[in-house]
Amino acid sequence: MKKKGLVSxxxxxxxxxxxxxxxxxxxxxxxxxxxxxxxxGSAVTKTVKLSTYNPNLAGSFGDVDIYVLEGAEPGxxxxxxxxxxxxxxxxxxAAIVMLEQFVPTKGTVYVIPDICKSGLSHNxxxxxxxxxxxxxxxxxxxxxxxxxxxxxNPIDQWPDPDxxxxxxxxxxxxxxxxxxxxxxxxxxxxVRNQNRCYPGIANGTLTEKVSYAVTNMINTLKIxxxxxxxxxxxxxxxxxxxxxxxxxxxxxxxxxxxxxxEQGMKFKIEPSPISLRGLTHRELGDYTDAFAxxxxxxxxxxGRFRGFTDETLAxxxxxxxxxxxxxxHDGKLLYVDYSSGDFPISLRVARHVxxxxxxxxxxxxxxxxxxxxxxxxxxVEEMIETDDLGLWLR
Numbered sequence: 001m002k003k004k005g006l007v008s009x010x011x012x013x014x015x016x017x018x019x020x021x022x023x024x025x026x027x028x029x030x031x032x033x034x035x036x037x038x039x040x041g042s043a044v045t046k047t048v049k050l051s052t053y054n055p056n057l058a059g060s061f062g063d064v065d066i067y068v069l070e071g072a073e074p075g076x077x078x079x080x081x082x083x084x085x086x087x088x089x090x091x092x093x094a095a096i097v098m099l100e101q102f103v104p105t106k107g108t109v110y111v112i113p114d115i116c117k118s119g120l121s122h123n124x125x126x127x128x129x130x131x132x133x134x135x136x137x138x139x140x141x142x143x144x145x146x147x148x149x150x151x152x153n154p155i156d157q158w159p160d161p162d163x164x165x166x167x168x169x170x171x172x173x174x175x176x177x178x179x180x181x182x183x184x185x186x187x188x189x190x191v192r193n194q195n196r197c198y199p200g201i202a203n204g205t206l207t208e209k210v211s212y213a214v215t216n217m218i219n220t221l222k223i224x225x226x227x228x229x230x231x232x233x234x235x236x237x238x239x240x241x242x243x244x245x246x247x248x249x250x251x252x253x254x255x256x257x258x259x260x261x262e263q264g265m266k267f268k269i270e271p272s273p274i275s276l277r278g279l280t281h282r283e284l285g286d287y288t289d290a291f292a293x294x295x296x297x298x299x300x301x302x303g304r305f306r307g308f309t310d311e312t313l314a315x316x317x318x319x320x321x322x323x324x325x326x327x328x329h330d331g332k333l334l335y336v337d338y339s340s341g342d343f344p345i346s347l348r349v350a351r352h353v354x355x356x357x358x359x360x361x362x363x364x365x366x367x368x369x370x371x372x373x374x375x376x377x378x379x380v381e382e383m384i385e386t387d388d389l390g391l392w393l394r
Contacts, residue, residue: 030131031121031153035145037067037096037113038394043103043376045070050112053220054213056203061118061156062210066217067099067111075107076370078360079218079226079290081280082112084194086119086148089133089314090297090348091229093145093389097349097378098356100394107364107372110223115214116194118156118206120148129301130311133345135390143393147314151192157205164191166278169201169208171215171287175247184277195228196278199287218288224370225251225363228280228294229352233303234322234343238296239335241268242355245285245292251362252293259358263380265351266337291363295355297348298336305333315389317343349392350383 039047048066051057082095095113102109114120123129130147137143154160164186190196192207200212218226225248232239244252252269260267272281272292285292300306300322301314307321318341326338336343357377364371378392 026131027122030123030146031155033132033144033146035114036143037065038100039067041394042100043069044099050210050213050217053217054200054202054209057209057213060206060209061121061153062206062213064112064114064117067113069099069102069104069109069111071104071106071108071373073106073373076224076360076364076367076372077108077110077221078356078363078372079110079112079214079223080356081115081214081226081228083114083116083120083148084228084280085150085230086114086116086146087124087127087129087150087302088231088299089145089147090231090299090345090352091295092120093133093345094229094349094352094356096145097389097392098353101376101378101392102374103376105373105375107370109372109374110217110221112214115210116148116152116207118152119150119194120146122149122153122155123147124149124151128309130309130314133311133314135393137390137393143390147311151189152194152207154192157192157207160188160191162188164188164196166190166196167201168199168277168283168287169204169212171199173286174289176286182277186278190278193278195230195280198278198280198283215284215287218284218290223288223290224367225291225293225359226280226284226288227356227359229356230294230296231299231302231348232296233305234298234300234334234336234338235303235305235325236296237335238268238270239298240266240351241270241296242359243270243272243281243294243296245272245281247285248291248293251291251359251366254366255355255358255362259361260354263354265354265380267355293359295352297351298334298338298343299348300338300343315345317345317348344387346387346389347384349389350378350380353378353383354380
């Protein structure tokens, strides 16, 4: 009897060791996988490390590349942030498409496609999401990109506090009264949410250091506009929307009515709530002079109604559960039009490209000294019709 128990124990121990080794290899592979961003033949004139604007990031997992696309003629400057939430792949991929395709002739475009690189290095536990997305380029090459987590990797900052006390730290507001500095208490895990840590703390957690660097970059370079690219579940009310700080509300409204609406793209213009702290569209509008905006598009692979979650769902956006939800109560359960039965990543990226192009154009129209002219903007209608994001990657 003792011998039988010993055998069972050994089998269980062997299985446990195998599982530990297997998961450890998988974790290490994802942690160390480096996406190949193609700058050859693009308009990228140089790359700069984010630690330039916060030396405390040097050598850390948050010290990502800033891709700089400079036009021949001086003009305005825009910063595009992708990958803030790394489980929202259209924001990440749209930033990559723009840095590989945009050709500024006037002004400068800065692109950070993986602003929360730590979030790209792991997955949300218990969500069953894919680790990678694969796309085939027009030349037949397969390119691989991360599908990550909403928050920074716990290996980069641990443990989470019971309660996260957000603070503006050493920053003094530029567009608020001097005594308007605020604090806010949030769930402890939000300390790893890149979009709850602005304007950032120079020597705080990794996530706070990254946010500090972005804020300092904008102030140092006097960047005119910052656009943060996101996705949200179809049942989330702020969807297919442009969220605008009050300093950018007019630009957002006019960009929609004079440009996006004419392209048949429905966007809601949402005000940035003053009571919600830590978000790009709030803090970067308060603590810098940039027009601060955030773009949301619907993503079925994020929502609570979704079924089996895999790479196919993340790319095609086809989910039978959401199709059923779209037919209940005349589709009022959802805040996106899911009547077609899908919401592919090509459409989601196209919406981001269209929104960025429209916002930049409108800024130049209202403020000629901030004009940015960009050639080779992907044809949004063609992106949607071809439904193949790989065609827009180098």
